[in-house]
Amino acid sequence: xxxxxxxxRHLVMGMTNKKSLKCEQHLGHNAMYWYKQSAKKPLELxxxxxxxEQTENNSVPSRFSPxxxxxxxLFLHLHTxxxxxxxxxxxxxxxxxRQDQGEKLFFGSGTQLSVL
Amino acid sequence: xxxxxxxxxxxxxLEGKNCTLQCNYxxxxxxxxxxxxxxxxxxxxxxxxxTFSENTKSNGRYTATLDADTKQSSLHITASQLxxxxxxxxxxxxRNYQLIWGAGTKLIIKP
Numbered sequence: 001x002x003x004x005x006x007x008x009r010h011l012v013m014g015m016t017n018k019k020s021l022k023c024e025q026h027l028g029h030n031a032m033y034w035y036k037q038s039a040k041k042p043l044e045l046x047x048x049x050x051x052x053e054q055t056e057n058n059s060v061p062s063r064f065s066p067x068x069x070x071x072x073x074l075f076l077h078l079h080t081x082x083x084x085x086x087x088x089x090x091x092x093x094x095x096x097x098r099q100d101q102g103e104k105l106f107f108g109s110g111t112q113l114s115v116l
Numbered sequence: 117x118x119x120x121x122x123x124x125x126x127x128x129x130l131e132g133k134n135c136t137l138q139c140n141y142x143x144x145x146x147x148x149x150x151x152x153x154x155x156x157x158x159x160x161x162x163x164x165x166x167t168f169s170e171n172t173k174s175n176g177r178y179t180a181t182l183d184a185d186t187k188q189s190s191l192h193i194t195a196s197q198l199x200x201x202x203x204x205x206x207x208x209x210x211r212n213y214q215l216i217w218g219a220g221t222k223l224i225i226k227p
Contacts (some may be wrong), residue, residue, distance in 0.1 A: 002159065042118060042217035056214065090159050102148055108157025
């Protein structure tokens with residue numbers, strides 16, 4: 001266990017559905033992240049939160065809406081997704097939002113999302 | 117073209133053998149270079165983190181090397197075990213920016 005828990009592990013949704021992904025970290029970290037991992041492609045950073053405030057939005061379409069109510073919880077609300085949004089969505093946390101001091105990212109197991 | 121390129125894309129070796137995975141990057145200057153291990157259906161787990169001034173770092177049977185002059189890093193796995201089957205991802209942190217991830221090398225260990 002990495003101390004970062006994601007639910008659900010798998011999700012199948014239609015293009016008109018609304019669903020939410022949940023992430024919780026038990027490490028006392030201040031920064032949380034959403035990443036997208038498509039097959040055979042590098043991880044893509046989507047959002048960064050530091051002390052509940054969004055500090056990075058990597059030009060993510062508005063059909064993905066993050067929410068960070070506190071430093072331990074992170075949500076990704078999904079609506080009117082497209083089939084190309086099918087991917088593994090990974091949540092991560094770290095003590096600080098910048099890793100230039102050698103801080104590690106701790107990842108959850110991800111939510112495998114399929115959009116039909 | 118990705119700024120972090122890994123080779124080979126996939127590799128199959130027999131249990132007990134050694135192997136070396138390669139990472140070439142164009143990011144410069146950078147703060148640190150990392151290797152992550154990602155088991156199927158799991159998130160990545162950090163193996164090593166090296167600053168630009170470090171040449172080598174070990175974590176058990178995993179040894180990472182870094183040549184900042186040629187912009188190459190390698191991950192050497194000694195006496196492979198079945199549990200080493202995973203994707204290994206090279207990640208570079210440029211200064212004042214976010215991590216840049218490679219696409220990974222998928223390693224399969226056969227008994």
